[in-house]
Amino acid sequence: MKPVALIHLGIFSRLVCLLLFGLAQGAGAVGTDRFLERLSSETRDGRLVVSVHFIQRVQYISHSPADYGERLEIRLRGVGLAQRVGAVLGEGLKQLTPSQQLPQIREVRASGDLDTDPGVSIRFDRPRRFEVRAGNNDRTIEIVLEQGSGPESAAAAEPLSEAPAVPPGTTLQERELAELFRQARLAYNAGRYQRVNAIYDKIIASGIEPYVREATVALGVTRAERGQDAQARAQFERYLEDYPEGPEARRVQRLLDELLAGEETRDEEGRPQGEPEQPWQVFGSFDQFYLLNHGKLDDQGSETFRSSLLSTANVNWQGRTGDVDVSGRFLGSYDYSFLSDQDSQSWFSYMYLDLAGVDGRNQARLGRQRLSASGVLGYFDGLHYQFRIDDRRAVRYVVGSPVRSTRDGFVEQDHLFNGLAVDFNGVDDRWFLSLYGIYQSFDGETDRRALGLEGRYSGDQVTAYSLLDYDTYFDQVNLFYLFGNWRIRDGTVASLTLDHRRSPGLAVSNAVYGLGADDFDDLQDRFSHDELVNLAEDRSLIYRSAYASLTQQLDNSWQLQLDGGLSSLHDDSEIPGNDSLDSDDWYLSGQLVGNDLLKTGDMFSAGLRYTDAERMDITGVLLRGRVPVNERLRLTPQLRLEYRDRDDGGTQRRILPSMYSTYRLTKRASLELDIGLEFSHFNDAGGGDQDDRFLYLSAGYRYDF
Numbered sequence: 070m071k072p073v074a075l076i077h078l079g080i081f082s083r084l085v086c087l088l089l090f091g092l093a094q095g096a097g098a099v100g101t102d103r104f105l106e107r108l109s110s111e112t113r114d115g116r117l118v119v120s121v122h123f124i125q126r127v128q129y130i131s132h133s134p135a136d137y138g139e140r141l142e143i144r145l146r147g148v149g150l151a152q153r154v155g156a157v158l159g160e161g162l163k164q165l166t167p168s169q170q171l172p173q174i175r176e177v178r179a180s181g182d183l184d185t186d187p188g189v190s191i192r193f194d195r196p197r198r199f200e201v202r203a204g205n206n207d208r209t210i211e212i213v214l215e216q217g218s219g220p221e222s223a224a225a226a227e228p229l230s231e232a233p234a235v236p237p238g239t240t241l242q243e244r245e246l247a248e249l250f251r252q253a254r255l256a257y258n259a260g261r262y263q264r265v266n267a268i269y270d271k272i273i274a275s276g277i278e279p280y281v282r283e284a285t286v287a288l289g290v291t292r293a294e295r296g297q298d299a300q301a302r303a304q305f306e307r308y309l310e311d312y313p314e315g316p317e318a319r320r321v322q323r324l325l326d327e328l329l330a331g332e333e334t335r336d337e338e339g340r341p342q343g344e345p346e347q348p349w350q351v352f353g354s355f356d357q358f359y360l361l362n363h364g365k366l367d368d369q370g371s372e373t374f375r376s377s378l379l380s381t382a383n384v385n386w387q388g389r390t391g392d393v394d395v396s397g398r399f400l401g402s403y404d405y406s407f408l409s410d411q412d413s414q415s416w417f418s419y420m421y422l423d424l425a426g427v428d429g430r431n432q433a434r435l436g437r438q439r440l441s442a443s444g445v446l447g448y449f450d451g452l453h454y455q456f457r458i459d460d461r462r463a464v465r466y467v468v469g470s471p472v473r474s475t476r477d478g479f480v481e482q483d484h485l486f487n488g489l490a491v492d493f494n495g496v497d498d499r500w501f502l503s504l505y506g507i508y509q510s511f512d513g514e515t516d517r518r519a520l521g522l523e524g525r526y527s528g529d530q531v532t533a534y535s536l537l538d539y540d541t542y543f544d545q546v547n548l549f550y551l552f553g554n555w556r557i558r559d560g561t562v563a564s565l566t567l568d569h570r571r572s573p574g575l576a577v578s579n580a581v582y583g584l585g586a587d588d589f590d591d592l593q594d595r596f597s598h599d600e601l602v603n604l605a606e607d608r609s610l611i612y613r614s615a616y617a618s619l620t621q622q623l624d625n626s627w628q629l630q631l632d633g634g635l636s637s638l639h640d641d642s643e644i645p646g647n648d649s650l651d652s653d654d655w656y657l658s659g660q661l662v663g664n665d666l667l668k669t670g671d672m673f674s675a676g677l678r679y680t681d682a683e684r685m686d687i688t689g690v691l692l693r694g695r696v697p698v699n700e701r702l703r704l705t706p707q708l709r710l711e712y713r714d715r716d717d718g719g720t721q722r723r724i725l726p727s728m729y730s731t732y733r734l735t736k737r738a739s740l741e742l743d744i745g746l747e748f749s750h751f752n753d754a755g756g757g758d759q760d761d762r763f764l765y766l767s768a769g770y771r772y773d774f
Contacts, residue, residue, distance in 0.1 A: 104187065105162045105179050106208070106439070107398070110171055117214040120204050121165075121177060121189060124418075124439075128552065128566045129210055131620035131630040132201045133662045133672070135560055140670055141191040142180070142662075142695075143201060143210060144630065146616065162383055162400070164354065164771065172320035173197070173214060180705075190695075195283075195316040202532040203554050203564075206441040206523075246272055246280045253287070265291055282308070286317050293328065302328050349388030351774070356381060358741070358769030367759040376407040379769075389427070396423040397436075416474075418448065430457045440467065443490040444507035444521050444538060446548075446574070448472035463492040471509075483512050484578070501525040511578040512589045514598065518542040530556045540575045543606060547575045560622030571609040572638070580604035613637050626663050630676075633657040652683035660691075670697040685715045705729040718754030723747060727765075737774065743767040 106122040127145040134141070165177040176192040191212065193199075200213040253268040269291070272284035289304030305325040309318060362375035380403045387396035401417035421436030432455045439448050443465060451469015458464065467488040490505035503523040509516045521538045531553065538548040548570040555563045573579055580601045586592050592601065616634030623629055635655035660676035672695040680687040690710040697703050706728050713721040727745030734740060747763040 105165050105177065105189070108165050108167055108171065108174070108177060117173065119171070119174060119212045119214065121191075121210045121212070122204075123208045123210075126207045127187065127210070128207070128616060129201070129203045129554065129564060130618045130632050131562070131628070133628045134625075134664045135622045135628065136200065137196065137198045138664070139193050139196045140672075141193070141199060141201070141212070142672060143189045143191070144660075145187045145189065145210070146632070146634075147187060162354070162381070172317070172323060194320065202527070203534055203552050206534065206536070207550055207552065208441050242275070243277065243280070246275060246277060250280075250283070282312055282315060285311075286321060289321070290324065293324065298328050349386070351384065351386045353383040353385045354381075354771060354773050355383075356769060356771035358767050361764065361766040363766075364761065364763040366761050373408065375411075377411075377413075378405045378407070379403075380405070392427050394423075394425045394427060396425075397421055431455070432457075437472065442503065442523060443467050443488045443505045444519050445469075445471075445486065445488060446538075449486075461494045461496070465490040465492065465505075467507075484516065485510050499527050509576070511576070511581070514577065514589055515542055516578050517547075517574070517576045519547060542577075543575045543602070545571070545575060545606075547571050562620045564618045566614070566616045566634075568612070568614045570612050572612045573609055575606065575609055577602055577605045579608050583608050607640075611639050611641055613639075626665060628662045628664075630660040630662060631658070654680065654682045656680040668697065671695055684717075685713050687714075688712045701733045703731050719752060721749060721751045723749050738770065738772050740770050741768070 104124050106124045109120045109122065111118055111120075123145075125147060127147060130144045130146050132141060132143045163179045167174040167177070173194055174191065175194050176190075178190045178192075180188040180190045189210070197214055202211050202213070203209070204211045249268050249272055253265050266288060269284045269288035273281050273288070275281065285304055285308045289301045289308065292298075292304065293301035302325060305321050305328070308315065308321045309325070312318060315321075357378060357380045360375055360377050360379055361373070363371065363373050365371045382399065382401055384399045385396070386398075387394070389395065398419045398421060399417065400419040401415070403413070403415040405413045417437065419437055419439070421434050421438045423432070423434050425432040434453045435451075437448065437450050438453065440446075440453060445467055449467075449469040449471050451467065453465065453467045453469075455463055455465045467486075467490075469486065470484045471486065486507055486509035488505060488507035490503050493502045495501070501524065505521045505523070506519070507521070508518050517540055519538050519540045519542075521536065523536050524534070526533045533551070533553045535551045536548060537546070539545075540547045546569065549568070550570070551565075551567040553565045555565075557563060577598075580596075581589065581592065583604070584592060589598075589601070596604070614634060614636035616632065618630070618632035620631075621629045633656060635653070637651075637653045639651050656678060658676060658678040660674055662672065662674040664672050666673060672693075674691075674693045676691040676693075678687075678689045678691070680689075688711070692708045693705070694707075695703065695705050707726070709723075709725040709727075711721075711723040711725070713723070715721070725745060725747050727743070729743045730741070732740045743766070745765040747761075747765070749759075749761040749763075751759045751761070753759075
């Protein structure tokens with residue numbers, strides 16, 4: 070019997086889903102690249118840390134350029150068992166829209182091939198100095214902006230600007246202006262604010278761009294932080310008048326709005342009347358894409374495997390009422406099929422409401438959500454509550470039902486879990502430790518019962534994350550994961566990932582579903598509970614993997630990336646035929662990446678990969694480029710060549726050219742086209758051959774609001 074709260078949650082989810090799915094008819098993204106979840110940010114040691122969350126487990130491999138630029142490319146690797154494209158289609162996004170409170174990030178976009186070489190491309194509001202590292206779990210990557218602080222107010226929104234990049238061949242005066250930016254930062258850190266203002270005034274008086282533009286913003290923010298609101302407002306208004314389309318126009322407008330709002334809340338004596346209400350914001354994205362998968366097999370007619378219109382709505386809202394911050398999110402999709410033999414499908418991945426006290430002690434999230442901690446490693450419908458005891462300790466409680474498929478629009482009645490976690494943070498925020506326990510029932514019986522330990526360390530040179538989940542009901546390790554990232558020296562970074570897990574995760578209900586039943590009652594005449602426990606354990610395979618990577622910056626433009634690893638999937642049961650699922654694979658890969666070779670913002674790479682898989686050996690070559698034609702049009706051509714030597718004596722050659730292009734219509738609207746071809750030639754051991762052709766197409770629009 071499920072709790073009354075969850076019954077009400079199910080009714081609430083259905084009602085909101087009906088209201089919002091009309092909007093969900095008009096958004097979507099490109100098929101295999103939809104694996105971004107959301108963005109979040111926080112301040113650590115005076116630096117802005119932006120976290121990119123993914124819908125699947127990933128391992129950071131490398132990034133380029135090394136630590137400075139306007140665009141950042143991060144190369145990843147999917148962790149764990151390979152996922153079918155259809156399993157993740159629609160659950161994530163291809164591009165994330167930062168909120169107005171995160172002006173440092175212009176765009177976060179998925180890149181590469183989700184199945185073989187996933188990645189993420191990030192565009193900042195201007196050239197910035199950054200650091201990239203693994204996040205606080207295996208679905209997160211962190212970007213640390215060295216100058217950044219909190220995004221909430223003028224005093225916390227990057228008090229100083231860096232000098233624009235100085236390319237070779239610049240004049241002596243431009244190099245002197247760049248040096249003045251460094252002197253301004255030193256003066257600021259020393260508390261010599263009058264000298265800071267004088268330096269920026271000198272840069273502005275030079276009349277040389279883009280130094281004047283950067284100094285105008287820096288001077289305005291510095292004055293705002295010192296309480297000189299009138300002078301700060303004058304600087305911001307000057308920037309917006311002189312640079313209405315400037316790279317920091319959105320941030321400057323927000324800072325100006327904050328100053329004006331603060332002035333309106335002061336009484337005649339100039340004293341604040343209280344903190345102004347946080348304005349309500351609604352932001353997100355809305356897009357539609359036509360998806361086509363068409364092929365022609367040798368000596369057969371053409372066949373269309375997919376022809377559909379994929380629509381997705383990503384709606385976020387946030388604001389404040391009294392002493393409570395209120396926010397929420399809805400992410401839903403509808404895939405309308407034009408083929409008579411395929412059904413249209415709809416689903417929603419997120420639909421939750423967040424409530425948080427302004428003092429930061431109490432936080433609660435209610436609805437469909439995802440949690441990568443506390444033993445809840447996936448989507449669920451329920452409540453996640455956190456009480457922060459102090460700056461270093463917190464207690465979290467979670468209750469709900471796991472979601473087996475995001476196509477389910479209701480709370481599952483059979484599953485229910487409760488979990489409790491205690492978090493500890495180090496004094497300097499460098500380390501984090503969490504202890505948790507979770508109990509899950511199925512049809513009134515124990516389904517899983519586990520204890521876990523989660524840890525994270527973020528140092529200047531080493532970053533590490535680890536998770537151990539031990540199921541006390543099965544008396545076995547359900548999951549162990551360890552990731553380490555080591556900055557050996559400037560320009561040299563190494564990483565290591567170790568992974569041991571049961572797949573699927575240990576749970577008695579796996580046996581019930583594996584036997585085609587819905588609950589224990591359907592099997593009570595055939596199996597005892599102990600027999601079902603043994604069957605569940607037998608149906609859970611053991612996956613192990615170890616991966617390592619090394620990134621070496623060769624010079625300002627070129628970077629060498631090396632990585633490799635091995636993985637195995639084995640069945641330790643005595644069920645006949647299960648050993649057919651066993652596999653042992655390993656691979657080695659190398660890639661040379663060049664940035665800003667022909668013009669600012671371009672990228673070219675060439676890679677070679679060898680894979681020794683269970684049933685074939687694969688040798689592949691990957692050539693990729695990113696070409697900014699102009700401010701509106703960007704092209705990303707790619708060519709993949711593969712040779713497969715099968716264990717049965719057959720061979721296969723594959724050629725896969727593709728082109729992804731995006732054209733920005735306005736600041737909020739863009740057109741996207743992704744088209745790819747596959748030419749495949751197969752020779753079997755008997756001398757026969759086969760030629761196949763495939764076409765992949767994704768075309769549509771995206772609107773950010």
